[in-house]
Amino acid sequence: MQPGTERVKRGMAEMQKGGVIMDVMNAEQAKIAEAAGATAVMALERVPSDIRAAGGVARMADPTIIEEVMKVVSIPVMAKARIGHYVEAKVLESLGVDYLDESEVLTPADEVFHIDKHEFTVPFVCGAKDLGEALRRIGEGASMIRTKGEPGTGNIVEAVRHMRLINSQIRKVQNMSKDELYAEAKNLGVPYELLRDVHEHGKLPVVNFAAGGVATPADAALMMHLGADGVFVGSGIFKSDSPEKFARAIVEATTHYTNYKLIAEVSKNLGTPMKGIEISKLTAAERMSDRGW
Amino acid sequence: MNIGVLALQGAVAEHIRSIELAGGTGIAVKKTEQLNDIDGLIIPGGESTTIGKLMRKYGFIEAIRQFSGAGKPIYGSCAGLIVLAERISGGEEPHLGLMDITVSRNAFGRQRESFEAELPLKGLQEEIQAVFIRAPLIEEAGPEVDILAAYDGQIVAARQKHLLVSSFHPELTEDTSFHRYFLDMVKEAEPE
Numbered sequence: 001m002q003p004g005t006e007r008v009k010r011g012m013a014e015m016q017k018g019g020v021i022m023d024v025m026n027a028e029q030a031k032i033a034e035a036a037g038a039t040a041v042m043a044l045e046r047v048p049s050d051i052r053a054a055g056g057v058a059r060m061a062d063p064t065i066i067e068e069v070m071k072v073v074s075i076p077v078m079a080k081a082r083i084g085h086y087v088e089a090k091v092l093e094s095l096g097v098d099y100l101d102e103s104e105v106l107t108p109a110d111e112v113f114h115i116d117k118h119e120f121t122v123p124f125v126c127g128a129k130d131l132g133e134a135l136r137r138i139g140e141g142a143s144m145i146r147t148k149g150e151p152g153t154g155n156i157v158e159a160v161r162h163m164r165l166i167n168s169q170i171r172k173v174q175n176m177s178k179d180e181l182y183a184e185a186k187n188l189g190v191p192y193e194l195l196r197d198v199h200e201h202g203k204l205p206v207v208n209f210a211a212g213g214v215a216t217p218a219d220a221a222l223m224m225h226l227g228a229d230g231v232f233v234g235s236g237i238f239k240s241d242s243p244e245k246f247a248r249a250i251v252e253a254t255t256h257y258t259n260y261k262l263i264a265e266v267s268k269n270l271g272t273p274m275k276g277i278e279i280s281k282l283t284a285a286e287r288m289s290d291r292g293w
Numbered sequence: 294m295n296i297g298v299l300a301l302q303g304a305v306a307e308h309i310r311s312i313e314l315a316g317g318t319g320i321a322v323k324k325t326e327q328l329n330d331i332d333g334l335i336i337p338g339g340e341s342t343t344i345g346k347l348m349r350k351y352g353f354i355e356a357i358r359q360f361s362g363a364g365k366p367i368y369g370s371c372a373g374l375i376v377l378a379e380r381i382s383g384g385e386e387p388h389l390g391l392m393d394i395t396v397s398r399n400a401f402g403r404q405r406e407s408f409e410a411e412l413p414l415k416g417l418q419e420e421i422q423a424v425f426i427r428a429p430l431i432e433e434a435g436p437e438v439d440i441l442a443a444y445d446g447q448i449v450a451a452r453q454k455h456l457l458v459s460s461f462h463p464e465l466t467e468d469t470s471f472h473r474y475f476l477d478m479v480k481e482a483e484p485e
Contacts, residue, residue: 012426015303015338015371019302074399
């Protein structure tokens with residue numbers, strides 16, 4: 001018996017495909033998310049928009065919150081550790097969390113090195129803005145990639161930019177001749193073997209979800225249309241007027257992302273979505289997507 | 294042979310790939326009408342709570358029961374196994390309730406307890422590489438259920454007439470023998 005193999009870790013993310021992973025801050029929200037059809041929940045102390053509002057250093061959540069959430073739902077529970085914070089990650093693994101997010105939403109603990117994710121039994125998801133970042137994270141052992149987007153803004157534009165960039169870079173690599181791959185690996189700063197895998201298969205070797213700024217059912221469907229394997233929804237759900245209805249609507253729009261009539265139907269009377277922030281209004285220090293490298 | 298893969302949520306593309314490698318034609322099924330065009334159906338791995346909810350919402354419960362009533366083969370892996378079971382341990386509401394088994398969800402524990410292992414399977418010559426991900430177990434099986442594989446004394450694959458289930462994920466490996474086994478079931482079920 002072999003636990004924590006690459007296949008087991010990547011396979012877990014495959015099972016999330018076509019699904020919606022929702023940020024929750026307590027047991028009650030976790031139950032709402034599960035009942036609405038979430039494929040997993042991300043247990044947090046504060047959603048990204050509150051982290052923005054509060055300022056200061058954002059860290060791993062209180063283990064009490066994570067344990068409470070794990071107790072009440074049967075779907076997988078994810079949690080966030082700071083970039084490079086090996087010990088937060090080990091602590092979360094010891095709690096029995098099903099997936100770890102080494103996340104730029106929290107304040108980075110290391111400005112040079114990410115966590116060596118190979119030595120964990122628990123799988124990791126990491127954010128990426130482009131193909132280089134995605135393959136560096138996979139090289140370090142990430143089993144799932146998500147766009148960084150710009151978390152807590154309710155603005156989809158950055159997630160769209162990241163998804164489009166990753167996919168266009170994949171197409172470019174796919175069309176390269178074999179001898180061009182060595183130089184491209186150097187240009188992108190990625191392991192050659194992973195780049196060759198992308199060249200051969202025309203996709204990342206792990207699933208790629210959309211995250212960071214998904215605020216409406218139509219946003220979720222747009223990301224699926226652009227080739228996302230599934231969607232993370234952070235502040236959008238529990239910052240809306242009717243979280244339950246909103247959560248169900250996002251799940252249905254993700255499953256049937258080409259059925260526009262259905263998306264129209266589920267988008268009716270959802271109340272006000274989160275207000276949102278224009279990206280250009282953020283200062284460089286406020287941009288979470290620039291954390292990590 | 295046209296094999297549908299229920300495409301509401303989960304590892305749909307992997308099953309389609311395995312079916313095509315095994316010599317069938319794989320079709321993603323998103324609407325109940327598509328059940329008329331297929332000879333067999335696969336319910337993939339994913340989250341059973343999500344898949345169950347979406348099946349109810351879009352009329353798949355009744356439609357798949359009719360499909361099964363016509364004797365057409367169905368294979369459920371992992372979440373698909375849970376969806377096919379008549380009884381879910383812990384009092385959870387069953388979904389399709391077609392197969393005379395009692396299943397226990399997340400029976401091996403959380404993700405860190407997920408694993409792969411080589412397993413002998415009744416009716417196959419070679420052992421298969423079985424990938425278990427937060428996998429369910431079959432706690433009890435009725436008299437008409439044929440047990441195909443066990444791990445550590447627990448049932449992890451079984452067949453009841455035209456219904457096939459596995460706790461593990463053959464679609465995550467390069468080995469297509471389990472999918473060929475299902476294709477053979479579909480062939481047998483075809484009227485002359």
